[in-house]
Amino acid sequence: MTSGQPSIDAPAPISRPTLSDGSLFIGGARQDALSGRRREVIDPSTGKQIGTVADGDAQDIDVAVRAARTAFDDGPWRRTPPRERARVLMRAAELLRQRTDELIALESVDAGKPVSLCRIIDVANTISHFEYYGGLAQGLGGATRQTAFPSMAYTVPEPIGVIGAITPFNFPMILSTSKIAPALAAGNTMVHKPAEDTPLTALVIAEVLSEAGLPDGVLNVVTGGVEAGDAVVRHPGVDKIAFTGSTLVGRKIASTAGDSLKPVTLELGGKSAQIIFEDADLDIAIGKAIEAFVFNTGQFCMGGTRLLVARPLFDAVSKAVAGAAGGVPLGDPFDPATVIGPIAGARHLEKIERYVELARSEPGAEILTGGHRIDLDGGYYYAPTVVVGMANDSRLVQEEVFGPVLTIQPFDTEDEAVALANSTRYGLAAGLHTRDLNRAHRVASRLQAGIVWVNTWGLMDPAVPFGGVKQSGYGREYGPEGLAEYLDTKSVVIAM
Ligand SMILES: NC(=O)C1=CN([C@@H]2O[C@H](COP(=O)(O)OP(=O)(O)OC[C@H]3O[C@@H](n4cnc5c(N)ncnc54)[C@H](OP(=O)(O)O)[C@@H]3O)[C@@H](O)[C@H]2O)C=CC1
Numbered sequence: 040m041t042s043g044q045p046s047i048d049a050p051a052p053i054s055r056p057t058l059s060d061g062s063l064f065i066g067g068a069r070q071d072a073l074s075g076r077r078r079e080v081i082d083p084s085t086g087k088q089i090g091t092v093a094d095g096d097a098q099d100i101d102v103a104v105r106a107a108r109t110a111f112d113d114g115p116w117r118r119t120p121p122r123e124r125a126r127v128l129m130r131a132a133e134l135l136r137q138r139t140d141e142l143i144a145l146e147s148v149d150a151g152k153p154v155s156l157c158r159i160i161d162v163a164n165t166i167s168h169f170e171y172y173g174g175l176a177q178g179l180g181g182a183t184r185q186t187a188f189p190s191m192a193y194t195v196p197e198p199i200g201v202i203g204a205i206t207p208f209n210f211p212m213i214l215s216t217s218k219i220a221p222a223l224a225a226g227n228t229m230v231h232k233p234a235e236d237t238p239l240t241a242l243v244i245a246e247v248l249s250e251a252g253l254p255d256g257v258l259n260v261v262t263g264g265v266e267a268g269d270a271v272v273r274h275p276g277v278d279k280i281a282f283t284g285s286t287l288v289g290r291k292i293a294s295t296a297g298d299s300l301k302p303v304t305l306e307l308g309g310k311s312a313q314i315i316f317e318d319a320d321l322d323i324a325i326g327k328a329i330e331a332f333v334f335n336t337g338q339f340c341m342g343g344t345r346l347l348v349a350r351p352l353f354d355a356v357s358k359a360v361a362g363a364a365g366g367v368p369l370g371d372p373f374d375p376a377t378v379i380g381p382i383a384g385a386r387h388l389e390k391i392e393r394y395v396e397l398a399r400s401e402p403g404a405e406i407l408t409g410g411h412r413i414d415l416d417g418g419y420y421y422a423p424t425v426v427v428g429m430a431n432d433s434r435l436v437q438e439e440v441f442g443p444v445l446t447i448q449p450f451d452t453e454d455e456a457v458a459l460a461n462s463t464r465y466g467l468a469a470g471l472h473t474r475d476l477n478r479a480h481r482v483a484s485r486l487q488a489g490i491v492w493v494n495t496w497g498l499m500d501p502a503v504p505f506g507g508v509k510q511s512g513y514g515r516e517y518g519p520e521g522l523a524e525y526l527d528t529k530s531v532v533i534a535m
Pocket residue numbers: 205206207208209210214232233234235236263264265267268269270272283284285286288289291292305306307308309339340341439441467506507511512
């Protein structure tokens with residue numbers, strides 16, 4: 040190809056979008072917040088305001104919950120045959136596919152995501168979620184059971200009711216869809232409160248589902264801050280909460296919801312360890328060690344932020360990881376070559392800085408690469424940072440930073456590697472690199488985590504469940520397990 044035209048293989052370049060002011064989406068219609076207040080939308084790659092969205096609060100949540108309640112109690116959705124619900128989800132997937140470039144542009148400008156990755160990760164995964172749960176909806180059904188007395192007994196999977204979904208800033212589309220798709224497939228209705236830093240794509244998803252035939256009031260989106268989130272949790276018209284976010288906020292939500300015995304699923308923080316054994320394929324292991332902590336600029340709850348390396352390999356691996364991490368292309372998310380974009384918001388960047396400062400005052404700690412902001416276009420950039428020599432009980436090793444910061448520690452035995460991997464309060468993901476199949480199974484079974492990757496990191500598919508143990512939360516997303524979170528089982532027993 041010449042003359043700067045895109046080739047047929049390369050996707051067209053994505054440009055920064057011009058935003059129209061966003062409204063709430065309630066009862067199938069766009070509307071302003073009752074207070075009339077609006078919230079700024081900031082482009083993290085420049086730090087500049089690029090638009091506004093309605094700033095919903097408790098009053099708007101009340102209106103949205105009433106719409107969802109009416110749609111659940113009196114509307115057609117829960118009674119729509121699962122196969123027809125599946126058709127709506129499949130149609131939505133197709134409409135989202137047609138709007139791929141728009142979705143990339145919105146998600147990238149909102150969250151600072153590199154456009155190339157946003158296409159293959161965020162948009163692709165969002166679409167495949169609707170397809171996957173559309174497929175599962177088609178197979179929804181109960182079972183007949185044998186009893187010891189003369190009766191006929193069967194089970195019926197039933198939707199729970201109105202779901203309150205509260206989502207974080209790091210994968211706005213995916214983590215919304217991983218709740219919306221299974222909840223709707225099961226016949227529930229929903230009020231969704233996206234993160235205040237990244238509200239844009241939630242509104243497009245609601246609009247697309249409506250266009251695909253979702254009845255009014257089934258999915259309602261209230262953009263807003265903490266007050267709106269808290270109002271979702273407290274509202275008596277909400278039957279269940281699906282939350283992804285920090286352990287700190289998850290704990291508050293579980294406690295508030297506990298007052299009314301509202302069930303909650305919690306996908307919370309992580310501090311995941313990746314172990315490199317002496318027999319690992321080092322090219323793969325080093326590559327994955329880097330991807331695991333720079334992916335999504337480190338804003339990945341399953342980021343591999345603690346690398347544990349067999350002592351004989353420790354110096355060489357640390358040097359290789361630090362050397363290569365410093366060379367990963369960082370910059371404007373709209374440049375197709377960019378792999379590391381900005382941090383999604385100023386407050387998140389400041390948190391990363393505070394954690395790395397701890398390493399500077401730790402005796403014996405050494406920052407092998409990074410450890411500073413990158414001054415570029417006024418954006419919230421932070422250099423990939425690799426630290427060695429931290430004590431295992433230091434805050435940098437034990438707490439979630441949520442940025443591109445990796446600590447590396449040596450180990451001498453398999454037992455020690457497992458003990459170190461399990462030594463935080465979190466249990467979201469873990470990984471190991473080895474050529475020994477026995478060791479792979481043995482260590483995987485001993486790691487306290489909802490998902491374990493062997494000789495890879497971060498491979499995710501809508502069919503494979505994930506979620507936390509320990510303080511990383513409870514419940515599962517993805518897979519049939521993710522659908523089950525939105526269903527109650529009713530048993531019917533008929534005397535014969
Ligand atoms: N386990 C998992 O699957 C995942 C976990 N995460 C975790 O999410 C965190 C990062 O996301 P972040 O957005 O900062 O997380 P937060 O916990 O700060 O916020 C998550 C959501 O909860 C809302 N919220 C905040 N306070 C309350 C409250 N008191 N009541 C109800 N809602 C509230 C937020 O609103 P607002 O935006 O207005 O503050 C946001 O919509 C990390 O800890 C990460 O590990 C992220 C992705 C996946």
